[in-house]
Amino acid sequence: MKGRTIVITSGKGGVGKTTTTANIGTGLAMRGHRVVVIDTDIGLRNLDVVMGLENRIVYDLVDIIEGSCKMHQGMIKDKNNQDLYLIPAAQTRDKNCITEEQVKELCSKLESEFDYVLIDCPAGIEQGFKNAIAAAEEAIIVTTPEVSAIRDADRVIGLLAAAEIHNPKLIINRIRPGMVKRGEMMDKDDIVDLLAVEVLGMVPADDRLITATNQGVPVIHDKRAVSGAAFSRITARIDGDDVPLMDLDPKTGIMGKVKEIMGMNRGAYSHA
């Protein structure tokens, strides 16, 4: 069966595309799928460090496309998952050295071998973006609850529609439940009203995500991380499971705090 090719994009930089790609890729592999993640941010590669595979790179995406190596030589196997592979971006090349057609050709080869082909898109809407969406049939848009990120997400939704990629799904990253409760941050409903797209998931701002990234381990491996649980649920939803959106209501009261400290509140953040 042919695999699904999904692009993870945002328009704005720094909203968490790469982290999202790493975690969804890992999550799908943990569910038993064969997954390849491709970093298409040529010149500014990062997916390798987020996944902790930076020391294993020999060949990259451009090498594969130009035929300087075989496709399988350019794919790096993940540290923890037998079925997860990374194709890193070239670091010393320029985004114009590959074409949309070449990306399509590569992805159609990968689709015959993998269940999921995830494409990490560069920021912006220029050639790098066009290359990244060329082969995709589905799109995930990452945004944060900020005016600038949502504006760019809207623009990208329009560009995806023009490229015949319809019904993109939205991930709202770095939500701070306390601020939402105080009315100081837009929540899911505000953003859905503005963008009119389906929400795939919400990821709360989480210190554990930062420490996980420091170590090059996707946070989805951290069973105590609320962001990891959020990515687990998102992964399950992509895979077709009907999982409700996470309840982000901050736990109040002394017992809530105590439970949280003792790690007994995991029920609320349970992994799917």
Added chain:
Amino acid sequence: MRELIKWVIAKRDQTRIVASKISARERLQMVLMRDRMDVSPDIMDALKNDMKDVMSRYLVVEDDFQEFAIHRSDESVFLVSNILVKELPRNTATT
């Protein structure tokens, strides 16, 4: 002292009345509306040429439209154009 506390609380409530997310929402509504209505010059040119083709099946119109632009009011978008008709062919009226 009591007065002071009252004043402080009143002041705090005043600033809280409009939570910042409201202004984020409102600003985004405006900016998205404007962004979505932006039509690229290429599209405008293509539209203009197509309209000219269709019209010249029925009328003889001046090549350069005197006005051809998208105008916006608060709620709606209008395509406003002023096209000089140079000639009305006789068969236009009879069919």
